[in-house]
Amino acid sequence: MAATSARTLKLLSIFGIGATLTAEQLATRLGTSVRTVRRDIDTLRELGYEIEAVRGTGGGYRLGPDARLPPVVFDEEQAVATAVALQTVPAVLSGIRENAARALATLHQAMPARSRLHAEAFTVSSARNYWEFPAPPIDAETVRAVGSAINRRHLVRVDYTGDGERPVALTLEPHDLVVWAARWYLVAFDLKGSRWRAMRMDRIQAHAPTHTPFDRRDIPHGDPVAFVMTAPDRGDALADWPCRGSATLALPAATVARYAPGGSIVTSVTETTCRLALGAWSWPGIAGLLLTFDADLTDIEPAELRQALHSLRARIVRGLG
Structure with a gap:
């Protein structure tokens, strides 16, 4: 019964990512049979969780739109991933170190002893190799302001500082945030310049929310990551090498x-x-x-x-x- 409960809990956490997965895919992730997966899905339904069956190409099972997960549903792998993320986030976001430390302590207290031992085994110390020149940590409030504008599809007003330049006031359509090569970039459409831009987040100072909506455009290459990776003009500066x-x-x-x-x-x-x-x-x-x-x-x-x-x-x- 304990193994069944643990497996059902892990199945619920897999559904929590919002993807639609076939019974075969779920069986592979759980290391069990398709028949067992379907039985566990029935168990979740009996417990009141809305598990939808999606038919046709790309079909499978998914969590219903009105379903609510328990406050915390972590298996050991998720606990380790969360613990590592909470330890490394202060290296890229400033003003968040204390909150990350408190969240990590809360996570450890909420874990069963076995999961806590696995998570605590990943104590991370940061180091830099000869070839790595990450951007300075970004203000967490800037990420929050820009990320909120992206989610709400609202225009954002920012001051952007290029390499050795004075800040320039811009009104942007913010579309996506991309982390690549240890740097954070905003993929946005510059209304004044009528062009797409990949902009370093550590050079952005966001103004108050505009509450002005915009319609999303098709990003070049159809992918924000591909756009940033192939954009020569992305605000990078020559690193201070010997x-x-x-x-x-x-x-x-x-x-x-x-x-x-x-x-x-x-x-x-x-x-x-x-x-x-x-x-x-x-x-x-x-x-x-x-x-x-x-x-x-x-x-x-x-x-x-x-x-x-x-x-x-x-x-x-x-x-x-």
């Missing part, structure tokens, strides 16, 4: 922007070429990064970077010989 250089690559800016390391700048030159400015801990390090694009290089600056490429060529010739 060595910094640049070169023109025979590749489109969108291609280079997708694979350029964090803390680099991509500028479109023509439809088929762009300029990449980047840094590393050594000149050969920059040279090696440029070579990974497997494209012709021109206008290489500075002289130290050109010398590093000459040295690498000599070493490669010797190695091949």
Whole structure:
């Protein structure tokens, strides 16, 4: 009976994500048979939970729109994920450390002893490697204000500070928040500029709510993540490396922007070429990064970077010989 209750509780938590899943998919997640899944669904229905059966292509089972889950339904995997998230969120959001610590303590107190031991095993300390230059922590209130405008489909007024620029007042249609390469971006349509923009959240200062509705548009590429990843003009700044250089690559800016390391700048030159400015801990390090694009290089600056490429060529010739 205990195993059955635990399995039914996990099934309820799976339904809590809002997805429609087939009996076969549910059986795989629970590690049981389809017959057992259907029996557990009947159990949940007897307990008063509205579990809908969706027919046709893409059908399966889902939680009904009026169904309400218990206040906390965590299995051990969810408890670990939540504990790790609460420990790492202060690294990307400022003004939230104390609240995250209190939430983590509350979570630990509400867990059964076994789940608490699993969660406490994941004590996270932050570290940075040579290639990681995340943005400064973002004010949690800014994320709350912008996220609320996205959910309500309301225009948002912000002050946006570009690299080395004064803040510019903008009125935006906010569509999505994207976290990519340790940075938060807002995908928005700039009404004054009549263009889509990927904007660094750490450079945004939100004003009071406008309460002005707007209709959602189709995002370029049909996906906010793809748009941010391929947008050369996303407000990134050149990271403070010991060595910094640049070169023109025979590749489109969108291609280079997708694979350029964090803390680099991509500028479109023509439809088929762009300029990449980047840094590393050594000149050969920059040279090696440029070579990974497997494209012709021109206008290489500075002289130290050109010398590093000459040295690498000599070493490669010797190695091949």
